[in-house]
Amino acid sequence: MSETTNFSVRMDKQVKQESESLFKELGMNLTTAINVFLRQAIRSGGFPFSVKMEQPNAETFLALRESDELLKSKTTKRYADVEEALRELKR
Numbered sequence: 001m002s003e004t005t006n007f008s009v010r011m012d013k014q015v016k017q018e019s020e021s022l023f024k025e026l027g028m029n030l031t032t033a034i035n036v037f038l039r040q041a042i043r044s045g046g047f048p049f050s051v052k053m054e055q056p057n058a059e060t061f062l063a064l065r066e067s068d069e070l071l072k073s074k075t076t077k078r079y080a081d082v083e084e085a086l087r088e089l090k091r
Helices: 013-025 030-044 058-072 082-090
Strands: none
Touching: 013 058
16 A cells, blocks of 8 residues: 555535535545545546536527617616516516
8 A cells, every 4th residue: 555645625614514425425435535536637637527617508698698688778678676577567
């Protein structure tokens, strides 16, 4: 067996608890899970999964564009508050 060493990691308490629970269901502790991650990172030469910013799908992108257009339009009905908008919906 190779020589081992210790290291400390600071993390959110809730993240640690949820991680420990998840990995326990998978039959391992957090230390083993971290070792699996690090070994996979070494094998793949980077993160063993894609790390990127979330991009909206096509439907969400179109909805966002439509909302921007509605906000810019001078013909879009405006409301003073939520109650006024809800009254309009109930008509």
